[in-house]
Amino acid sequence: MNPTGLLEVTAVRRPTPRTVRVTFTGAGLRELEPWPDQQLKLLFPPPGRPVRLPSSAADDVMRWYQAYLAIPEDERPVMRSYTVRGRDGATIDVDFVLHSDVASDGPATSWARRAAPGDVLGRYGPDPAYRRPLSTADTVLLAGDETALPAIATLLSEVDNAVAFVEVADAAEEQPLPVHWLHRDGAPHGTKLLEAVRDAPLGPGAAAWLAGEAGMVRALRRHLVGERGLDKGVIEFTGYWRRALTQDDAPTSDDLADAREKLGG
Incomplete structure (x- = not known):
């Protein structure tokens, strides 16, 4: 399948008050x-502008990215990473998490608030x-905030031995998934999740998948390695977003350390 192209919005829904689910169609999605x-x-x-795609060979990601920067x-369109929440034939669903404060919206969240059928990205x-193999560990811990929900939902459909903890703003943000829901209800981001993971029983053959706010993910990794004795090699982690920073801001020293570790350096 050609990995580059256009997507057209066919439907927009609100599965929770802070989640916008957008359905897209586009050439190649059926395959x-x-x-x-x-x-x-x-x-x-x-x-006010149509989306402009890089003019480069789509099967070469580095040349594609250089053409994007050119x-x-x-x-130049703003580029953001998302996870496919679901698919049905020639369509895919992508979930966008909304901030409670509109003033803190980035370009993707701002777009999602006003998304309508016919819009094109x-x-x-x-x-x-970039496909990663599923863990074969005896127990797989899945832990994240609401931004990790699309990935956790798809992992739960394939991993039978998973236990999942998801921290969300409040009870209204729960979705029909077999996870342990944790409500912030005004508590600092990540504290309820870290407490729950600390109390979770994990056997010696456990592995972990962590995603969400970058600082929260680091705290979870430090706990699992330093206090629970998990090997770094069995922990898959991704910082989807950074508090008070956007993806366009320069990486911090912690971001660079995370990147080196993911690359095995």
Whole structure:
């Protein structure tokens, strides 16, 4: 399947007050092979402009990215990573988490608030080159905040020996999934999740999948390695977002350390 192209919105729903689920159709989606935690990059056009795709060979991600950077800044779409929440034939669903404060919206969240059928975005992926094998551990811990829900939902459909903890703003954000729901209800982000993971029984053959706010993910990893004795190699982790920073801001020293560890450095 060609990993680059256009997506058109066909439906917009609100499964929870803070979640916008957008259904897209586009060329090649019917041939898309599904797998858990399937990620793609969405390209959001500048206000008032059509989306402009990089002009490069779609099967070479590095040349594609260089061509993306070569687009003039005033025409270059904003690129953000998302996980496919579900698919049905020639359509895919993508969930967007909304902030309670509109003023803190980034370009993707702002777009999602006003998304309507007929809107068009660009995409790169899902690319099979980034497909990761499922863990064969005796127990797989899945832990994250609401931004990790799409990936956790797809992992639960394939992993029978998983135990999942998800922290959300409040009870209204729960979805029909077999997870342990944790409500912040005004508590600092990540504290309820860390408490629950600390109390979770994990056997010696456990592995973990962690995703969500980057600082929260680091705290979970430190606990699992330093206090629970898990080997770093059995922990898959991704910081989806950073508190008070966007994906366009420069990486912090912690971000760079995370990247080195993911690359095995």
